[in-house]
Amino acid sequence: MPQMANITVKDSDGTSDRVFVALNPAGADGSPAVWRLEDGTKLPGERIRFEISSRWNAQRTARKVQYFFDAPITRATAVAGVNEVIGRIQNRGGDWIYPQTANDQQIVSSAKVCANLLGSPLVQSVLATGYAPN
Numbered sequence: 001m002p003q004m005a006n007i008t009v010k011d012s013d014g015t016s017d018r019v020f021v022a023l024n025p026a027g028a029d030g031s032p033a034v035w036r037l038e039d040g041t042k043l044p045g046e047r048i049r050f051e052i053s054s055r056w057n058a059q060r061t062a063r064k065v066q067y068f069f070d071a072p073i074t075r076a077t078a079v080a081g082v083n084e085v086i087g088r089i090q091n092r093g094g095d096w097i098y099p100q101t102a103n104d105q106q107i108v109s110s111a112k113v114c115a116n117l118l119g120s121p122l123v124q125s126v127l128a129t130g131y132a133p134n
Contacts, residue, residue: 002125002133007035007050009116012109020050020117026132030055032068033132046072046083048110050117054132063130067123068092069114073101 004025011018020035032051039047051068069091074083087099089110098107117123126132 001131002122002129004033004133005122007117007120007122009113009120012112018113018116020048025134026053027134031132033126033134042074042083046074046085048072048113050114052123052126052132054126054130065127065130065132066093067118069110069117071106071110071113073099073106 004022006022007020008017009020010016018037021038022033023036024032024034026033030053032053035050036044037048049068049070052065053067054063054065056062057064071089072085073087073089075086076082077084087101088097089099089102089106090097091110091114096111102110118127122133
């Protein structure tokens with residue numbers, strides 16, 4: 001069974017590293033392991049989050065792995081240093097949501113970072129074993 005750890009992936013530029021910090025390991029079957037891209041310039045609700053969970057199917061004959069990628073889109077408000085979330089680029093198990101408030105660069109960056117997360121050794125081990133890290 002995979003062990004919870006930080007995940008380091010390449011950013012959309014292909015050279016910069018992005019570290020997704022392990023926030024919470026998976027508990028019981030179906031509960032997600034959670035990572036967040038920590039960025040001191042943003043509030044926690046404005047940071048990219050990644051979750052992965054696993055569980056048995058109804059017949060207990062197969063394992064099911066689900067993931068969720070959430071990249072908030074923010075814009076500045078009239079108050080200096082305060083942003084508002086105006087949308088979220090999300091991927092839930094392959095279904096992408098691109099709000100009309102997202103620009104091309106935000107969409108490309110989110111797609112590449114999510115793909116790099118899915119290709120990381122830890123996530124690959126979850127996909128191979130059928131168990132989320134704890």
